[in-house]
Amino acid sequence: MKVNSGFQHQENPTNDRSFIKATGGGAYKFSDLFKEKLGISLEKEDEMDCLVTGANFLLKAVNHEAFTYLNGQKEFVQIDHNDLYPYLLVNIGSGVSMIKVDGDGKFERVSGTSVGGGTFWGLGKLLTKCQSFDELLELSQRGNNRVIDMLVGDIYGGMDYSKIGLSSTAIASSFGRAISNSNELHDYKPEDVSRSLLRMISNNIGQISYLNALRFGLKRIFFGGFFTRGHSYTMDTISVAVHFWSKGEAKAMFLRHEGFLGALGAFMSYERHSLGDLMVNQAVQIPVDASSSTDTNYNPLERDLNETESMQCSVYQA
Numbered sequence: 001m002k003v004n005s006g007f008q009h010q011e012n013p014t015n016d017r018s019f020i021k022a023t024g025g026g027a028y029k030f031s032d033l034f035k036e037k038l039g040i041s042l043e044k045e046d047e048m049d050c051l052v053t054g055a056n057f058l059l060k061a062v063n064h065e066a067f068t069y070l071n072g073q074k075e076f077v078q079i080d081h082n083d084l085y086p087y088l089l090v091n092i093g094s095g096v097s098m099i100k101v102d103g104d105g106k107f108e109r110v111s112g113t114s115v116g117g118g119t120f121w122g123l124g125k126l127l128t129k130c131q132s133f134d135e136l137l138e139l140s141q142r143g144n145n146r147v148i149d150m151l152v153g154d155i156y157g158g159m160d161y162s163k164i165g166l167s168s169t170a171i172a173s174s175f176g177r178a179i180s181n182s183n184e185l186h187d188y189k190p191e192d193v194s195r196s197l198l199r200m201i202s203n204n205i206g207q208i209s210y211l212n213a214l215r216f217g218l219k220r221i222f223f224g225g226f227f228t229r230g231h232s233y234t235m236d237t238i239s240v241a242v243h244f245w246s247k248g249e250a251k252a253m254f255l256r257h258e259g260f261l262g263a264l265g266a267f268m269s270y271e272r273h274s275l276g277d278l279m280v281n282q283a284v285q286i287p288v289d290a291s292s293s294t295d296t297n298y299n300p301l302e303r304d305l306n307e308t309e310s311m312q313c314s315v316y317q318a
């Protein structure tokens with residue numbers, strides 16, 4: 001569930017109540033619990049609507065929101081507000097939603113995949129016995145996927161298969177090397193398992209994203225959701241997949257505030273529904289969650305803010 005940071009106390013003579021905007025499945029699942037334990041009503045906002053509203057807002061209001069990431073190099077992308085649409089928004093949460101965005105409130109969820117962040121975390125937990133997502137992610141940083149993945153070179157006696165554009169080091173079959181010896185799970189290092197898993201899932205998401213971008217002629221793909229967490233290897237793998245499948249035509253772009261799109265969108269719905277006292281051009285504070293950084297190389301704010309600061313941005317809705 002994404003809960004926005006604003007809390008509204010609505011004065012109403014017949015029904016004096018406190019409510020917060022919420023979106024995602026949790027807004028339904030935990031509605032009764034919020035009411036019962038806290039006396040707060042959850043006002044449900046559509047998840048896709050909120051994701052798109054949040055992404056559009058960030059892309060327009062925040063300088064240096066989007067960046068590309070390739071070979072360890074982060075490059076911020078200058079967004080032309082008049083030339084933002086259409087784009088593909090790929091939200092990688094537990095599952096993955098792919099949304100074609102054509103404008104403010106104009107979008108279509110064109111695809112999705114159940115192989116997402118929940119798959120990485122769930123399978124990773126079973127295979128490595130690690131206790132937290134952060135631990136799993138940390139393991140992957142130290143792992144070597146070549147130990148478990150079957151590479152083109154493993155099949156072709158160390159050679160590239162250049163005729164079809166595959167180098168000897170390309171993965172021919174994720175986890176495929178595990179079939180060719182008598183190793184059991186405990187013979188593999190959790191680090192290597194985690195690395196292969198992360199690579200398999202990120203690669204797959206990158207590939208499906210590109211195929212959907214191709215389907216609709218979209219050049220720009222923005223990735224959001226709490227899965228990436230600014231983790232360099234995750235972003236690198238997604239970028240390489242998009243680059244590889246598009247033959248360099250399309251670019252994967254990541255959002256600095258990737259995990260907060262839905263919450264932001266829910267927050268902004270106060271304005272949409274004329275319920276709040278947010279005014280056009282009123283500055284809002286977006287809290288920056290330092291906990292969203294697990295990668296020691298990752299500092300989403302390395303450009304202009306430190307982790308504890310809030311960010312000033314302008315709500316410039318028509």
Ligand SMILES: Nc1ncnc2c1ncn2[C@@H]1O[C@H](COP(=O)(O)OP(=O)(O)OP(=O)(O)O)[C@@H](O)[C@H]1O
Pocket residue numbers: 001024025091092093094095096116117118119120121133134225226227229259
């Ligand atoms: N500290 C963490 N604990 C658990 N999962 C984490 C953590 N940090 C990142 N993740 C990743 O984020 C994913 C959840 O992302 P997010 O919160 O955006 O989605 P969600 O709302 O649960 O899912 P969906 O969008 O499918 O409804 C997890 O499956 C996991 O891969």
Ligand SMILES: CC(C)(CO)[C@@H](O)C(=O)NCCC(=O)O
Pocket residue numbers: 024025047093094095096097111112113114
């Ligand atoms: C079900 C949602 C939308 C909940 O956020 C998400 O987890 C998702 O997009 N899952 C992928 C489902 C699919 O398209 O196969």
